[in-house]
Amino acid sequence: MASILPSHLLHHHHLRCSALAAIPNRFFYLTLSSSSRTKSAFSASQNEFASLGDLEFEAPLKIAKYPDPKLRKKNKRIGTFDDNLKKLVDEMFDVMYETDGIGLSAPQVGINVQLMVFNPVGERGEGEEIVLVNPRVGKRSLNRTIYNEGCLSFPGIRGDVKRPEYVKIDALDVKGKRFSVSLSGLPARIFQHEFDHLQGILFFERMADEVFDSIRGQLQALEIEYEEMTGFPSPEKIESRRTRKVPSGFGKS
Numbered sequence: 001m002a003s004i005l006p007s008h009l010l011h012h013h014h015l016r017c018s019a020l021a022a023i024p025n026r027f028f029y030l031t032l033s034s035s036s037r038t039k040s041a042f043s044a045s046q047n048e049f050a051s052l053g054d055l056e057f058e059a060p061l062k063i064a065k066y067p068d069p070k071l072r073k074k075n076k077r078i079g080t081f082d083d084n085l086k087k088l089v090d091e092m093f094d095v096m097y098e099t100d101g102i103g104l105s106a107p108q109v110g111i112n113v114q115l116m117v118f119n120p121v122g123e124r125g126e127g128e129e130i131v132l133v134n135p136r137v138g139k140r141s142l143n144r145t146i147y148n149e150g151c152l153s154f155p156g157i158r159g160d161v162k163r164p165e166y167v168k169i170d171a172l173d174v175k176g177k178r179f180s181v182s183l184s185g186l187p188a189r190i191f192q193h194e195f196d197h198l199q200g201i202l203f204f205e206r207m208a209d210e211v212f213d214s215i216r217g218q219l220q221a222l223e224i225e226y227e228e229m230t231g232f233p234s235p236e237k238i239e240s241r242r243t244r245k246v247p248s249g250f251g252k253s
């Protein structure tokens, strides 16, 4: 079974012998085939770099729930590859596993920078831990698939989302080394979900209108919970939203 990333780019090398091999039908890691119909989708660059203060965090990390405004803030690029960044990555994996996640973006833990982690197996010590810093999307397939997604910032809420099946990306690893990789199947799905978080886009905005309507009440319940917890009015009101704001897929392009 091919690995998602070359071995030297895996977060923990001991995870290289992937448990994915045990469930071969669930994941497909392919490079883009020449027959794939693709279009270029490089996103607009976000040029502002994070300061050391922007990368300060307190462990254990907590996941920001909708409609926390941190989920909508601009996420700065990372230019410092130090021990603090490695610790942040470790803490992100910790909270991701503890909350039964398979992916997590930095804004979801209140750190507004271009960083995501994922492991499609979702179990510590199994599968592959992937860390992407300042990711950019190259080509994506026109072919789209539907998957019933959940988001750690929307506990208990799920909905079908249509997204491209393949994406080609480039990013930096936790040491600042640039690499490119083509993803498909669940890794491509997770990447696109997390990449959206880095653009301030939330999964319900990718849902077809009827799917969105089916979770409207649950979103409103989260808004009420936020108001009760913080004493502030919800910064967004699902009640007044009629149709989705962004097209199906990922990113703002």
Ligand SMILES: CSCC[C@H](NC=O)C(=O)N[C@@H](C)C(=O)N[C@@H](CO)C(=O)O
Pocket (backbone or CB within 6 Å): 100, 101, 102, 103, 104, 105, 122, 148, 149, 150, 151, 152, 153, 189, 190, 193
């Ligand atoms: C399909 S992309 C979902 C990524 C998401 N990460 C950030 O919000 C995430 O981890 N969501 C979880 C609810 C999730 O998908 N968990 C797995 C394993 O429990 C699931 O299949 O529900």
Ligand SMILES: [Fe+2]
Pocket (backbone or CB within 6 Å): 150, 151, 152, 153, 193, 197, 203
């Ligand atoms: Fe999410």
